[in-house]
Amino acid sequence: MKRFSFFMIILIRIAEAQPVKHGFAQDIRPAVFSVTMVMVHDVVDPPLAARYYSYCVLGADAIVSKFDPAVPDPSSYIKSFPSIVIKESKGSYNYQIAALYCIYETGKTMLPSGYMLEEQQEDYINRLKNERISQSIIDRSVAVAKEVSGQIVDYSKTDNYNKLSTLVNYTPLKGDQYWYPTPPGYFEAVQPHWNTIRPMIMDSSQQFKPEPPVEFSKDSDSRFFILAKEVFDALKSKDSIERADIAYFWDCNPFNLETQGHLMMGFKKISPGGHWMNIASIASEKAKLDFNRSIQVQAITAIALMDAFISCWDEKYRSNRIRPETYINRYIDKNWTPILQTPPFPEYTSGHSIISAAAAEVLTYFFGDNFPFTDSTEVAFGLLPRDFQSFRLASAEAAISRQYGGIHFNDAIVNGQISGKGIGELVVMRIKAAGVKP
16 A cells, blocks of 8 residues: 655655644645645556546535535536435535545546555544544545545546547657657657547537647748747747746656666656646635635636646647657757657647646636736645746746747647637636636
């Protein structure tokens, strides 16, 4: 059970050591963070991570909605979501304990190494006992959590994920304009059939199909060459140190492979979706949201991230565009390397751009457009925190970081932001219609 690395155990202990009052929002961040660290351990790819977040937190949100009339049931804004059934009477269990335990339970069931969360569940129950919460209340709350988690897991099995392994393996297309695996790992394409996953809010994976990318060309006078030259020159400006810091802060590469001579070392990090889930926690804590509202913010941020990844991956394997690293090495400088490792999937559009814009719209709805915050998400991974005056400004920085890092062309960034904003606005429109208050 105790197979976390020492580093991971320390991170979770730090999160859990924060002042906690059971049944309040301070409990939520450690629970979601524990799920995050299991995904870091498992090197879960970005689209799949967003899927796991959605289901883990949706169960908690469903439990809260059964207890609090001010929290609309997720089925009121997610067309495919079933009405969750809880057999226990309201007065027989603590819904907050049930909601938190449900996060752990769903993660334990769905994640490849979910068994690692058993220790976190045990610690949580022991803390409840130490605060002299009735054993019968604890037992009934855990029973409700397991009951709801089971329904969430059953619902997850209908989103087509189980069919991905039966689809035809992906083979890189032949042609100068197409994506091809890049060094140092030359990894296979990540989730080439992700557009077949059922969206949460969107009508289809193509609902926010972006404009076509700039046409490929080797001509040094072409628009495409100019895009590549922008990436090539991105860190040659006078603010190159700041640009590099921005790129590293938003890297969020679940598995970064570094080489030193013949030695290769792999480093695990948080996913892009995990970064924004933590921003949602930071904002909720700063705003001192109560438990119910905090769970609601987590759930709706997660479903926006899931839909944004589905939309983005739909376009990635349609346009199948070459990465800057490959193009620059072929036509500008064969020795050039980006400061970030090029991800193993096609370039257009930028995933960070689309998911960040979607999350920013949701968080702006809940907290307003002038909500300054300090993003300390990457401190656990050795980076300094960054201050932002709004979620949209943070989103814009996340987007341009991909050019600074050398892994995206500018049209993939700009058009990704447009699609992401549209997805975020759709989510906001849907939840407003369902009665979710800002």
